[in-house]
Amino acid sequence: MHPVDTMGQNREGAEYGFAFLDEDAKRELRRTIFKAVCIPGHQVPYASREMPIARGFGTGGMQLTLALLGPDDTCKVIDQGADDSVNAANIRAFFALTCPGVTGTLRTEEASVIQTRHRIPELPLRADQILVFQVPYPDPLVVVESNAAKRRRMHGRADYARLWVKLYEDMVAFDEITISHRYPTRINGHYIIDPSPIPRFDVPKLHQAECLYLFGAGREKRIYAVPPHTDAIPITFNDVAFAVESFRDKTTGKRHVCRRCGADDSFLDEFPDNDGARVFQCSDAAWCDMRLERLEAAE
């Protein structure tokens, strides 16, 4: 049974329009996206609509994607870097159901719009591609201030003193900045953003990129953007270099490689296999597949 049959019509004959959302909702999203791009890093509020997928599962990212998609788009959805993670599979199925004509793809280079949770693809994106992030916490100041009005004031004035104090306290306690994912990153010299729970490894990809990055928080009702060719600098102290995950083995000192394609420069998933041994594999499934294809073609 084709899911579109059950989705398209109910007994009253009412139908869902293209991309599920009504035109008013899409227009509001588009106005908000436009403002977000004009004010890089600023969290622009919008009246986030409820979706048939739960809050917390990417409704913000979905609303962005649904406002963007047209029938000549090619769309990829990933979660933790994998197309077939349950969350990505679910969202991709929703797009297939509600956006007839849009082509789905697993290949990063074929997509015009990519929706992602917690990773930026390893393959550098082009100017004709848009990366949409699913965001749980849009505001990096939430760790130091629970009141939204106060946080808004601090952002407007680029007053991030209390965030710096938090980082300093980390240094005092651990001699390390302990923030792992969601690393606070300064955009165009003003707003500090929470780049969503991407690992430190991915933060440098935000800086002076070719593509547009859009961030959507559905439950928290904020959209923000990092335009192409824009400074995106992870904040740190002058004498503390920003470091990415090293994947260095403590005993051998060597950087782990992907057991499948041999990559020594990608973000790796680490997990115990059935024998209890620790194995490492590219988190970005499409990147790993592409490398394998190239290796096989070269043979």
Place this chain on the structure above:
Amino acid sequence: MAYVAIRGGADAIKGSARLMDALRAMGSSAPLELDQIERQMPLLHSRVLSEGGLYHPRLASLALKQSLGDSLEAAFFLRAYRSTKPRLGETAPHDTRTMRVVRRVSAAFKDIPGGQMLGATPDYLHRLFRFELMDEGPETFAQIARDWFGNRPKAEAPLTFPKVLDTLRDEGLLAPLAESDEEPFDITREPLIFPVPRSAQLATMARGETGGLLALAYSNMRGYGDVHPTVGELRVGYVPVMVPHPVTGKPMEAGEVLVTECEIVAMFEKADDGAPVFTLGYGACFGHNEVKAIAMAVLDRAISVAKDKGRIANPSEDPEFVLLHVDGIESMGFCTHYKMPHYVTFQSDMDRLRAARTKAEEAADAPR
């Protein structure tokens, strides 16, 4: 060796959907009819109508059936459905004095104009199991109906009743209703950016999750706050929905909605003319849900009190704390999302922990 089978996630989801259906259909019981849910579980049904924020009794029943009885999920279904509906227009404000009442009580007075109407309520029943309910058949229902309708007294009860609080207003003990032509805040069209007007406060709570509202109101009742409410009036009934006629513009009754409304009277404060008056807390929601309406009224007062005093002393008085945490769809969604894969972020956490441990070891090993 193969990577995670590329079809795994999608297949698992499909399998899950089929299993949910199979669980529903197993055993020898007949499929639930939507009428059964609406008629025989009207209070659960009301909760879904109220938290979904869409008055569609048939779909509320379908939502409960499809969600296997999960009221949070069922409300979510209605909310998502509502999300796609076009905005046809807005009605004028409705006066609940037009309500065709099925239940109406006041704790403030022994008797009230029109009388205390207990209606159908479990409040004064004994919570003892009636084991005979385990063996009911259609003939049981027929007998109950005959008993009720056969012997009904022909009393002439009025359909609508005046408001109890009008009595207090007439005496000047309650501030007069302020006239307002302010546009009500539409929480489905604008996000809450604090401070928000009272209409945003009430609208958010009107479709808030009952348990969340109750917990916060209870904290105030127990002492994390000082509302000290008396229920001036609690009424449940059907409010006619008046929509302007498309040609003449005259208000016409398009149908009716079941509403629960609670007005509480709380501690007195100085009015504008210097004389002290009682203060008011207001709660209202779709469906028959008294606990929610009372909790809402208490929180309405708690937030207003703190706003007037300019001081928030307890969580139930903080509009941000209350309004951002009582929406069941948002809270349930976010709570549930923690079950999703988070292994990349976890990988990142492990990296930081290992780095910090290395630093700690180096510090411990360093020569003094």
Place this chain on the structure above:
Amino acid sequence: MSVLELPRLWRPETHQALFRRILDVAARPGQIADLSDLLDDRPAALAALATFCDNTQTLADPTGALSDADLAFLDVRTAPVEQAGFILARGADAPRFTPRLGTLDAPEGGALIVVMVDSLTDGPPLTLTGPGIAAQTVLSPGGLVPAWLDARAGWCADFPMGVDLVLADQTRLAVLPRTAKIKGA
């Protein structure tokens, strides 16, 4: 009127296509979006408004450039130019107003001004830098009096407050977000 009978400019699928092109050039100030295949001979300025306006928005049209029919389709509420979220203006007329600039807390309140110019490519060259621009780029709008650049510089002096401009000739658009710096202006 059913969706099928709507003129092209007012159809949902057109708005999606328009939005993507506008978004591309908003993210890359100085680049020009050619809308001619979508317009059916309507002006690009109107297409920009059609993409974003509805009955929740306010528009000021001080030069009366919009017909009653177009206003009806836009379905906007009109407002004075100092309060409107959207302004339609002519590049040939120096602006004699201060538009909404937003606030520090809510800079998105700054107006979107659609400025109608004669051409995006045959005027004096403006050198642009800022987010969205690799090093620098040049945009040469013709029919935009220098007073516009002076006014914009004043309005956008206190980032994040400011206005965002959409420059439109008959068939093309370019965007000057408040972050775009114009050399010499």
